[in-house]
Amino acid sequence: MAAVLPARAGRAHVSEQGFVLLLPTDVYISAGAACVALTVLVLTLLPDRAVSGLFRPVATLRWPLWTGARLLTSCLSFAGFLALLWVGLAGPRDPLANPLTLVVWTVWWIGLVTLQGLFGNLWRWINPWTGPVALTRRLLNLRPALRLPACLGQSFGILTFLAFVAILLADPAPSDPARLAGYAGGYWLFTFAALLVFGPRWAARGDGISMLMRHYAALGLFGRLRGRLALGLTGWQALHRHPPRAGAAVFMLLMLGSGSFDGLNETYWWLDLIGINPLEFPGRSAVIAQNLTGLILANALLVAAYGLAVWMGVRLVSSGIGPGQAFCLFAPSILPIALGYHIAHYLTSFLVDGQYALAALNDPLARGDDLLGLGTFYVTTGFFNAPDSVRTIWLTQAGAVVAGHVLAVMMAHTIALRRFGDTRKAALSQAPLALFMVLYTLFGLWLLASPRGA
Template sequence: MKANLLPGACKAFVLLLAAVVPGRALAHASEQGLVLLLPTDLYTGAGVAAVAATVVLLALLPAGWAARLFASVAVLRWRAEGARVVASCLSFLLLAALVVAGLAGPRDPLANPLPLVVWTVFWVGLVVAQGLLGNLWAWLNPWSGPLAVLRRLAGGWRVRRLRSGVWPGVATFLAFAGFLLADPAPADPDRLAVAVALYWLFTFGMALVFGPRWLRRGEGLSMALAAYARVGVFGRRGGRLRIGVPGWQILRGRAAPGMALLSVLILGTGSFDGVNETFWWLGVLGLNPFEFPGRSAIVWPTLAGMVVANLALVAVLSGCIWAGLRLVRSGMRLSRAFALFAPSVVPIALGYHVAHYLTSFMVDGQYALVALSDPFLTGADLLGLGEFYVTTGFFNTTGTVQVIYLVQAGAVVVGHVLAVLLAHALAVKAVGDGRRAALSQAPLALFMIGYTLFGLWLLASPRF
């Protein structure tokens, strides 16, 4: 199978975002051969046109229209701190049981519940649910509950002030991403069990020293999930649970430089995750995808590439924001503008996340159910599945694959459209005038249109 050449309009984006080498070998989209039979050029053109039409429409509509779109409505009063502590403690107990299963259970990653829960239930299912619904992780993280119980039993203690900003959170998030992308065997149950246990102990120890603030400023996964939660329809404001159009919390929230940077890193890491699996990129590296040397041979180049890809995306996005400020002669500092506009890319990251992992979730989710029903292969049926068999039949026909591909492409396009709407609403909020806001967003809008083209090409490209 020969990889298609990357369209010229996308090449600049890939070169900037993916000066990297491939290194991931988890579940892949096994329907990719049938995807290549679909009219992907037509789908790509339609998706890009939808994003471009959104940009043009926003320039013509009244200034306050986008802001009104992201209004929210109060649903009920929301005070459930005690329930959160209980839920977090239960999550910790479940994690401890999974670590035991990782060490003592079957060696097959598709039979052991630990890798399936971590990489399928958590990193795919929970992240998507977080992005669609809201901050579920505030209830399910395995640290805040045990920390609250221990502080209550000990009568509290003096914690140190965290003076390093968000850099610990950035470092821990990149460490997690590096393990996912570059480790030779991230799904090996033994290896993953040790990594999960050490990470839990490290995070809990730092939370003992710096208090719960560490979970908001130093724990990268919690910070990334908090960024995704701001896209969700549910959020808490003023002690009330509110509901609104996806992204309303980004528009109504405070512009925090740390969360803005992490928002871009989420998108950059997700983009790299896709590029490093393509035949096109292996061709750039001079590697034969059918003679791939293995993950262990490219660990350090993969880590370096991931960092370069993220730095490139931060630079490109900063340049677009700076150019927009210059167009309207705004006196706003670039750092403040970056903190304001960068979170608008999180819906794009969520769309990519859905598109990239959808097919693996459809298969590995079934394995996760089977493994959780019988975690030690003793013949138990804890979930009452009966005679349940994993199926991949939905990858065998062009019709079903077309539906899957359109869902993936739709997620990418919807993410970009939502990002364009948010960026425009944020610009109106910053400059107070619809025409100037549209002009200030022109460079960023062109970037998002180009990124749509890149994302849809990536979705349709041959992968190993």
């Protein structure tokens, strides 16, 4: 029976994935892992020229930097951000009716991050700091007062990103509008002050949000190449950049590890591990310490496993490059996996909460307004109650995970081919990393198929 609810009436979790458990997920998971393994085999058989041409972009029309326009859109974005903060404090307390909660967690965190990874750097146009910082510097004739020490690398960016993930996963009420307004406003002020003090280097090495967006933008189909708008296979921009430094490489692994734990911490397996009955979940406040510990351990294990795989690979071909250099060299190949799992994990949330977001923007103060002309708006979750639609949703999620791993294998092989200049050496060096990616495919698809209890 389809559930059709008024926008203000809903309080339930998006989906309990009940129908997923009735699908032949073992067959789908095996097929997904086999697809990734087959990609590894095909790449070893393709000619060098064919592999190297996979990520060659096509330049199109001239594309200026549009610096002035970006400053204007940034200021407009900041004005919209201030309006959202006001609504977060003055609007309805229901997270499913307050625009701040829905814009931050649905429109921005799910929608914009996905579009950023699929199409390119949209964030540079709506970054809420660029315009205000430039305007403040010009009005007050300010220059950066301090230089961000190079020895710190991206450590501040890693810390701010992990703090964001900790709020997302472990805060007792991250969707409470007033609480979220405090977090969002506080982070904006902190970053604004840091940008004034340290200059643009803070955006590149200290602001975890901007770093996340920049890394995902490197996967986009569209980018700027020698003054022109260029189009290429997902990942071409990451392969045209210099290998990241150690801090940026670790950050890329944290993007994947944090996203994976965001799914793992809801499973029956995790709840049983920490001694929680999934059928009697006591609430987020009861698992704060466990989730924070799990977040740190999950990321540490992923970094260690990835580092071991790339170290074994370069040892197999006696390449002469050290484990640290290899770690940085192949780190960008992790990004498609992170994006694929981000899409898969949040798809069901977006299907429902996207509707609530439209309803909330139509009536931001819950006064009966009709700003978008949508009239009486109803939210439906009926597509979770039919096997055909659930199968389509789950196959879309599984397809995103598998596609991310296939692209990751292709990127890693291309990097190895460019570095070693020989198909045999490239294939041999990628054997441990390919095994790692196949196993991670199995893990990612298992997460999708697992019942949730939190």
